[in-house]
Structure formats: C-alpha cells, structure tokens
Amino acid sequence: MHTPTSPSELRINNDGENRAKWHKMLAELAEAGWAVETDGASTTIAQTVSLIPDPAGAEPSGFAVLEALGATEIERLLVAPLPDDVAAENILIGFNWTFVEAGPYCGIARSPSRGTEGARSIRPPEGLHGKSLKELGKFLFSTDPLSRSLGLAAVNAYWNRRDMRYPEETAKGGFAALQPPGDGVIIIGGFRGATKRLPQARIVEREPKPGDIPAEEAGPAIHGAKTLIITAQTLMNASLAPLLPLAGPQTRKVLLGPSAPLCPGLLAHVEEVAATVVLDPPAIERFIRESGTMIMLDGITESRWLAR
Known part of the structure; x- marks a missing residue:
C-alpha cells in the first residue's frame, strides 16, 4: 500500500443527514482495519488523512478516504478492463x-456475514x-x-472465465x-x-477459538x-x-477463496491467487437460491491458480 509522505486533508460535510453517513463511514473503515482516531473536531485515519468537518465540504465517502490514503490501487486495477457494452x-x-451474469460472463463473490448490515x-x-458489467x-x-x-462478483465474472487462460x-x-505440518503458515x-x-498452521480470528491468534495481537505473527x-x-x-503491509519481506502471500479474482495484476501485491471459475451458471444460481454455503462442488466450479 502506498502511504503519502505528508498528511492529506479532506473536508467533509457532516451536517444533518450526512452526520449519520459520517459515523457509518468511520465505522466501516475501522472494521476494515484502519486506525481511526477522532477528537470530535477532526478525525485522523492512519495518521495520513485528516477528515475536517466543513459545511461546504463533500458528502462523506469512505472510498474517497481510501483514495487519499493511496489504498484503492487494487480496486482500480480490477475494474478498469471490465466491458461497458455488456x-x-x-x-x-x-x-x-x-451472483452476476452478463452475456458470456458469470461470477460469484461472498456476501457479507449475516448479522452485519x-x-x-x-x-x-x-x-x-441492464447495467453494464463495468x-x-x-x-x-x-x-x-x-x-x-x-x-466483486462483477469483477470475477470478467476475470474468472472458463475460457480464459x-x-x-x-x-x-x-x-x-x-x-x-504447516510450520510458519498463518x-x-x-x-x-x-x-x-x-x-x-495458526488461524487469526476476530473471535478466536483456543489455539487461534486474536486479530488484535496478530501483527508479529503476520510479519x-x-x-x-x-x-x-x-x-x-x-x-x-x-493487511498487506503487515507481512514481512520474506512472507509468501496467498489470496485464496471463491471470491478471489484471477487477475494477473494482483501478483504485484501477492505471490499467489487461488480462485474459482464458474462452470455451470444455472447450477450455481440454484445453489445460491437454496442458501448453499460450500460452493466448491465438482461440476459447477473449478479451482485455478496464478503465481509468480
């Protein structure tokens, strides 16, 4: 992740209805792992972006904050080539x-956990x-x-194609x-x-079970x-x-799961991508409609990997 060399400042309108958006945005950023500090008058995120309440400022946008942090390169990379005519x-x-299906493209991504918003x-x-894939x-x-x-489902519809190698x-x-036995695997x-x-292997969890590493204590283990x-x-x-900057220089980072895009550009950020390709869109759709969970089933999905 690129970190600006000097603090950036964003002026945000948090009057009226925007106040609720402001607090929701800060909660989302904190939940995602960003350090958020506020004193009521201003808010600092990761010690690089200050959010200054300003009646004439922009509507609260967490993604705008991430852009100011230089932390949206991956999203831009994934979305840029998506077609706008499908x-x-x-x-x-x-x-x-x-699940998203658009012409020859079909992709999946994990939905947020139940109990969230x-x-x-x-x-x-x-x-x-009728909206385009892009x-x-x-x-x-x-x-x-x-x-x-x-x-992400739309992104995966483009990158995780059965006919693409x-x-x-x-x-x-x-x-x-x-x-x-998995020594050194986190x-x-x-x-x-x-x-x-x-x-x-050790598992990092926000709600740890015996033997897990609590998320708030995971920094040294990840590094x-x-x-x-x-x-x-x-x-x-x-x-x-x-999360990515926490890894040490010798750590092999693997992005893994059915939500992972098979985008070669991701290999600038991780050493391996382990992803899933949809083989049978109607079967996948039925599976999702029937509240299925373990989507890695023979005949309807296929595992594929990219590595450097």
Whole structure:
C-alpha cells in the first residue's frame, strides 16, 4: 500500500443527514482495519488523512478516504478492463453468495456475514438489471461490504472465465501446495479444515477459538509468517489494503477463496491467487437460491491458480 509522505486533508460535510453517513463511514473503515482516531473536531485515519468537518465540504465517502490514503490501487486495477457494452441480465444477492451474469460472463463473490448490515437494499431507483458489467464492477468503489460484494462478483465474472487462460497459471496452488505440518503458515479467514492436514498452521480470528491468534495481537505473527493465507473476503470487506503491509519481506502471500479474482495484476501485491471459475451458471444460481454455503462442488466450479 502506498502511504503519502505528508498528511492529506479532506473536508467533509457532516451536517444533518450526512452526520449519520459520517459515523457509518468511520465505522466501516475501522472494521476494515484502519486506525481511526477522532477528537470530535477532526478525525485522523492512519495518521495520513485528516477528515475536517466543513459545511461546504463533500458528502462523506469512505472510498474517497481510501483514495487519499493511496489504498484503492487494487480496486482500480480490477475494474478498469471490465466491458461497458455488456449488460447484466441476472443478478442475485443471496444469504451466502452474490451472483452476476452478463452475456458470456458469470461470477460469484461472498456476501457479507449475516448479522452485519447485509440484509438491506443497495438497489438504485432504476434497478440493476441492464447495467453494464463495468457499472456493476464500480460498486467495488465503496467501503460498504454489500456494495463491494456486488462489485466483486462483477469483477470475477470478467476475470474468472472458463475460457480464459493466463501465462501465470500453475497446475497446483492454495492449501494443496503447502507441505505438512504447516510450520510458519498463518491463516487469515475461517479455513479450519486446512489445519487437519497442516496442524501447525495458526488461524487469526476476530473471535478466536483456543489455539487461534486474536486479530488484535496478530501483527508479529503476520510479519514473521513464511506463508500468509488471506481469505479473498478481505476484498469484499475492504480489509486487504491495511493487511498487506503487515507481512514481512520474506512472507509468501496467498489470496485464496471463491471470491478471489484471477487477475494477473494482483501478483504485484501477492505471490499467489487461488480462485474459482464458474462452470455451470444455472447450477450455481440454484445453489445460491437454496442458501448453499460450500460452493466448491465438482461440476459447477473449478479451482485455478496464478503465481509468480
């Protein structure tokens, strides 16, 4: 993540209705892992961007803050090549997964966890049907997890195509490429099944179980990891950007999960991407409508990997 060499200042209008947006924006940034400090008169984020209340200022926007922090490079990279002449004809936001189908493109992304603000509407007055894949991809330009889930599904529809092959693809990756017992492996995300094969791997959790590393104490473990497995849900909840700089210079970073885009440009930020390609869109749609969770099923999805 690029960090400005001198503090930036954003003047934000937080009068009236904007006040609630202000506090929601700050909560989203804090939830994503940014250090947020406020004294009532001004707010400082990551000690580089000051948010100054100003009646003439802009409407609160968490993504504008991330841009000022230099932390939106990945989102811009993922959305830039999406076509603006292919309209979406099938959009489904389910309990567990979000699904976008537009012409030959079909992608999925994890929906926000239940118990968050996921059960609400992000539908614009004109609806979502017929919007271009690029318009949907721009929903990633937000700090709202539900909006980002929709944007990420559109992004994955473009990058994770069954007929697309990349020079950076490898024959094996993800957990299958790691050697037992998993010494030096740190896992961010709930991949608990992996510890059966990799018993020495440690899991970082916000709600830790015995043997886990509490998220607030994970900095040294992440920095010293040999391999850092990062759930692709960090792209959905905007926590990837503040997480990547915590890794040490020798750490092999792997972005893993069905929400991961098979975008070669991501290899400038991580060493490996372990992702999922949709093979059978109607079957995936039924699976999501029926509240399915474990979407990695033979015949409807396929694992693929990029590495450098």
